[in-house]
Amino acid sequence: MSTSARYWREIPQRYRLEAAKCTSCGKQFFPPRLVCNGCGGREFEATKLSDKGKLATYTVIRIAPSDLTQQAPYAIGIAEFDGGLRVTAQVADVDFDELKVGMPVRIEFRRIREEGEAGILCYGYKFVPVR
Amino acid sequence: MRDVAVIGVGMQKWGELWEKSLRDIFTESALLAIDDAGVDHIESMYVGCMTSGLFAGQEHLGSLLADYLGVAPIPSLRVETACASGGAAFRQAFFDVACGEHDIVLAGGVEKMTDVDGGGATYALSTAADAEYEVYHGVTFPGLYAMMAVAHMHKYGTTRDQLAHVSVKNHHNGSKNPLAQYPFEVSLDQVKNSVAVADPLNILDCSPITDGAAAAILCPLEMAGKLSDKPPIKILSSAHATDSIALDSREDIAWLSAVEKAGEIAYTGAGLTPSDIDFVEVHDCFTIAEICVIEALGFFDRGKGGTGAESGETAMGGRIPVNPSGGLKSKGHPVGATGLAQIAEVTKQLRGGFGERQVEGATIGMAQNMGGTGGSCVVHILGSV
Numbered sequence: 459m460s461t462s463a464r465y466w467r468e469i470p471q472r473y474r475l476e477a478a479k480c481t482s483c484g485k486q487f488f489p490p491r492l493v494c495n496g497c498g499g500r501e502f503e504a505t506k507l508s509d510k511g512k513l514a515t516y517t518v519i520r521i522a523p524s525d526l527t528q529q530a531p532y533a534i535g536i537a538e539f540d541g542g543l544r545v546t547a548q549v550a551d552v553d554f555d556e557l558k559v560g561m562p563v564r565i566e567f568r569r570i571r572e573e574g575e576a577g578i579l580c581y582g583y584k585f586v587p588v589r
Numbered sequence: 590m591r592d593v594a595v596i597g598v599g600m601q602k603w604g605e606l607w608e609k610s611l612r613d614i615f616t617e618s619a620l621l622a623i624d625d626a627g628v629d630h631i632e633s634m635y636v637g638c639m640t641s642g643l644f645a646g647q648e649h650l651g652s653l654l655a656d657y658l659g660v661a662p663i664p665s666l667r668v669e670t671a672c673a674s675g676g677a678a679f680r681q682a683f684f685d686v687a688c689g690e691h692d693i694v695l696a697g698g699v700e701k702m703t704d705v706d707g708g709g710a711t712y713a714l715s716t717a718a719d720a721e722y723e724v725y726h727g728v729t730f731p732g733l734y735a736m737m738a739v740a741h742m743h744k745y746g747t748t749r750d751q752l753a754h755v756s757v758k759n760h761h762n763g764s765k766n767p768l769a770q771y772p773f774e775v776s777l778d779q780v781k782n783s784v785a786v787a788d789p790l791n792i793l794d795c796s797p798i799t800d801g802a803a804a805a806i807l808c809p810l811e812m813a814g815k816l817s818d819k820p821p822i823k824i825l826s827s828a829h830a831t832d833s834i835a836l837d838s839r840e841d842i843a844w845l846s847a848v849e850k851a852g853e854i855a856y857t858g859a860g861l862t863p864s865d866i867d868f869v870e871v872h873d874c875f876t877i878a879e880i881c882v883i884e885a886l887g888f889f890d891r892g893k894g895g896t897g898a899e900s901g902e903t904a905m906g907g908r909i910p911v912n913p914s915g916g917l918k919s920k921g922h923p924v925g926a927t928g929l930a931q932i933a934e935v936t937k938q939l940r941g942g943f944g945e946r947q948v949e950g951a952t953i954g955m956a957q958n959m960g961g962t963g964g965s966c967v968v969h970i971l972g973s974v
């Protein structure tokens with residue numbers, strides 16, 4: 459089983475949605491990186507993922523990984539945020555029939571899963587439809 | 590760099606090989622390739638395998654499999670780039686011969702996937718995606734390809750039926766392949782009504798869980814006639830490209846840029862264009878994958894890949910036959926072995942006299958092997974001489 463370091467290391471992104479913007483070319487990254495793949499720049503300013511996005515694509519997972527079987531079926535998608543950043547997450551509180559490309563979503567902090575047999579709760583972001 | 594030829598290929602019947610271990614499956618196919626070439630020794634070997642650690646609790650495959658093949662102490666190296674590991678192993682063997690280090694080199698691929706249960710297999714395969722930013726959120730491999738499909742359908746009007754036609758065509762081809770895991774036909778309705786996995790993909794849109802291996806023997810083209818009775822098949826070009834493994838980081842979710850790039854390098858290296866290719870084995874891990882790949886390789890315009898199987902253009906006898914072997918869908922997909930099985934099919938087709946599955950008059954064939962959702966791609970063009 460993984461140590462907890464693997465979990466808490468990602469907390470700035472998963473809890474606070476910390477992103478990064480290359481100071482030379484302006485390209486944005488979520489999660490932050492050490493090198494910009496657009497221009498090779500190594501300096502970034504800290505930004506935050508905007509909470510307004512639109513679904514770029516989606517699916518409904520019918521056959522889930524073993525640790526999420528009890529949640530299945532569930533919706534998951536890639537949403538595009540202001541500035542062109544794209545992020546993958548579950549779409550919560552949605553009727554599957556409502557799902558469509560371009561659907562407005564916002565990000566909310568939710569429980570994602572229970573890690574392993576010890577049942578540690580893992581949190582993070584999910585998309586929620588803006589109605 | 591020396592010209593390099595394939596002089597031997599081998600593959601056993603694929604499926605759920607409960608009675609066989611990883612090492613035996615690999616050794617069987619390696620011996621088939623060695624016997625096919627008719628060589629009495631090999632000097633170096635490469636093993637493509639995605640994740641024997643997770644599937645079988647076994648790493649250090651290079652040495653293990655050289656020992657069991659009875660060829661230690663020759664150099665033997667395991668190569669990994671997810672589901673493209675087999676193609677990458679073949680590419681390393683190509684370089685080994687081309688640069689003059691060794692004359693007779695074996696490239697093999699293997700995956701033993703049924704020693705873990707369904708959940709274990711799903712987990713092992715998911716490690717080819719971004720663990721922290723895709724898998725953490727509960728996405729599966731079918732789920733990632735399903736999102737490519739939804740994006741493709743939205744952008745280009747690709748239909749559910751067009752996806753299903755890919756499966757129907759590949760199962761039709763595979764029904765003539767005695768080594769295939771599922772050598773039978775499926776109907777359009779069967780595909781569309783099969784169990785839903787990740788909308789819009791059903792179980793008959795997905796390649797199966799498979800145990801299997803495949804191998805090839807390479808040597809300098811100028812030595813091929815002396816080493817083997819088999820007609821040498823020349824490697825015209827070898828290409829490899831990468832992309833982000835996270836689907837969300839791509840500029841276009843419905844486009845495989847690593848496939849496009851590897852294709853361009855392969856065409857340039859061989860001095861050919863898509864219209865020169867007589868047939869192609871592509872990485873149809875999901876029906877949508879074949880549609881995106883035949884666009885990225887330039888056989889169809891961007892957005893038009895959905896018409897390939899539906900119109901019959903990618904069928905045997907069509908403009909560009911795609912997956913005469915039955916593809917991953919019908920033949921099976923023991924991930925690390927798939928790239929070598931493609932090479933085996935292309936080689937046998939180019940030798941000619943391949944029976945019912947023969948692409949008539951084929952002299953140039955292509956193999957496209959892909960890792961993850963297209964984060965890596967290996968392309969080879971082979972030709973008869």
Ligand SMILES: [Zn+2]
Nearest residue numbers: 480483494497
């Ligand atoms: Zn930059």
